[in-house]
Amino acid sequence: MDFYEERAKGGVGFITVGVVTVDKKARYRVDTEGTKDQKNPGAWDDKFIPTWTKLADTVHKHGTKLIPQLFHPGNLDPTVPIAPSYVPLPTRDPSRTIIPKELSIDDIKQIEKDFADAAYRMKVAGCDGIQFHMSHGAYGLVAAFASPFLNKRTDEYGGNLEGRMRFPVECIREIRTKVGRNFPIIIRLSGEELVPGGRTIIETAYIANMLEKEGVDAIEVSAGTVPDSIYRVVPAIGTPLALNSDYSEAIKKVVNIPVLVVGNIKSPQAAEYLIETGKADGVVVGRGFLADPAWPNKAAAGKFDDIAYCSGCGACTKVGGTGRPITCVMNPACANERAMQIIPAAKPKKVLIAGGGPSGLEAARVAALRGHDVTVVEKAQKLGGQLNIACMPPNKQSITQITQYLLVQMKKAGAKVVLNQEVTPEYVKEFNPDVVIVATGGTPVIPNNIKGIDKNHVVTAWDVLSGKKAIGSNVIVVGGGEVGCETADYIARNFMPFTKGRVFVTIVEMLEYIGTDMDDPVRRNMVNRLYEKKIEAITSAKVTEILDDAIIVNKNGKDEKIEYIDSVVLAVGTKPSNDLINELKGLVPEIYAIGDADKFGNALDATLAGTETARKI
Secondary structure (H helix, E strand, O other): OHHHHHHHHHHEEEEEEEEEEHHHHHOOOEEEOOOOOOOOOOOOOOOHHHHHHOOOOOOOOOOEEEEEEEEOOOOOOOOOOEEOOOEEEEOOOOOEEOEEEOOOOHHHHHHHHHHHHHHHHHHHOOOOEEEEEEEOOHHHHHHHOOOOOOOOOOOOOOOHHHHHHHHHHHHHHHHHHHHOOOOOEEEEEEEEOOOOOOOHHHHHHHHHHHHHHOOEEEEEOOOOOOOOOHHHHOOOOOOOOOOOOHHHHHOOOOOOEEEEEEEOOOOOHHHHHHHHHOOOEEOOHHHHHHOOHHHHHHOOOOOHHHOOOOOOOOOOHHOOOOOOOOOOOOOOOOOOOOOOOOOOOOOOOOOEOOOOOOOHHHHHHHHHHOOOEEEEEEOOOOOOHHHHHHHHOOOOOOHHHHHHHHHHHHHHOEEEEOOOOOOOHHHHHHHHEEEOOOOOEEOOOOOOOOOOOOOEEEEHHHHOOOOOOOOOOOEEEEOOOOOHHHHHHHHHOOOOOOOOOOOEEEEEOOOOOOOOOOOOOHHHHHHHHHHHHOOOEEOOOOEEOOOOEEEEEEEEEEEEOOOOOOOEEEEEEEEEEEHHHHHHHEEEEEEEEOHOOOOOOOHHHHHHHHHHHHHHO
């Protein structure tokens, strides 16, 4: 309730509540690794009506409409996966596939009734319409019926496009019979499925025209399938701006009802452009409203510097299936709005923050808003910490928005900044703070179990990304996590300027797969790029020795020599840089360590630690 009310206060026109399940036998969506059930909102029983009424009344107070997204998980049902056909379906785990049960005609008729009954409950509850989810291929049952690569039926619910559309159309007719004409139905539809044998925009435009004739009121255009092109369904960092807008423009040409577009629309200026140029009639934003619930109101007031723009980092999707609530690097209070309100401090204190990375900047912003006298002291010549190198790999420039936003907001709140100054015990004695927050970050891990690790041609990923060390043209990257993959992507240009030809890169990773610490959309996009650049990966392997022009790799208990190596890049983790904590003991009443200075984590962990610490001083 708090989450949706905060977005309603922020000025959105309508809120879509996602994946509201209609079948009581399939009311959970299992994640595609098969490890956890995720409980979704339900519309399959009258018992849910009072809570939906409460939510509708809550958002209506702020002039916002409520549109539940009716959904059937189909093959994602954890009990008995069902589908139009028993086509094997991939999962995020390459070793697993799903063989769904093919639906009978009686099953189909029952599910059509389930959709209609669920829609009627939403109308009784006071909602303002429903969204009918038929997007993203294997992600849900309706989309699977409409998909040529998933629907292989030979009865009236398969075959040609009209046959594949029979089930969605009958669902819409059943819904319309139950709710009447004056209750809007919005269709969520993939412009293209983006898999071999999938639906193209020509077919989708035909479908859109068909749906308009069935009386639907608007179409929301997405693209891609799950899991094959999930990096397009949830656009990964570095994917194009408004990447579905060509599809929405094509659909607008064949229908007269409003066409909405979703996908990687990060700024109000971009949204305005899409509408002004006829790409769409309306713009749908998801992750942008996690980052800043007040995005529309700030845009209307011209306060663009105050908008926390989504950086595309993937933290929100990465927590999916972990049991943790949705959250955001830019907005740690996301999904915890009531508990994380910023309350003025009972007694303002003089606060010194050592380090100007994301954890230090967020701590400064929140502490200053609470009324403390805050100074950030950074030993480098600019703020940002590790974000200054995290933005260097291809497609990572939007990460800089984290620093930009926090810097502007902490200064507006009254925090001060001192650059080119290391925090030492002597400096702290002279400064005389009540509180010191140590946000000094971390340093790269240098393994001590690899012979030859101290050779001159061995560098760290930080050295490469910060421009401190040059590399050769035949490179080994030790470590295939996020940092290792991004560094490999960064250095594997097809041609170096002037003298060098192609740079050859091989990743060596101890685990079975590379990129396992990345969220799925980002990982799939990354793996595709590494494949295109012909970057090799040796997995389930360890580097045991580094020679002058070769390395020794142990895989499956056997040593293998890889020759003609002129650079080795280490990307095996980060360790805390926190000596200052012990040095300051007894000098300051309160000392806290946050971010990598406390324990290794990502940008989300950093900003969350910063805000939590600043709220308790």
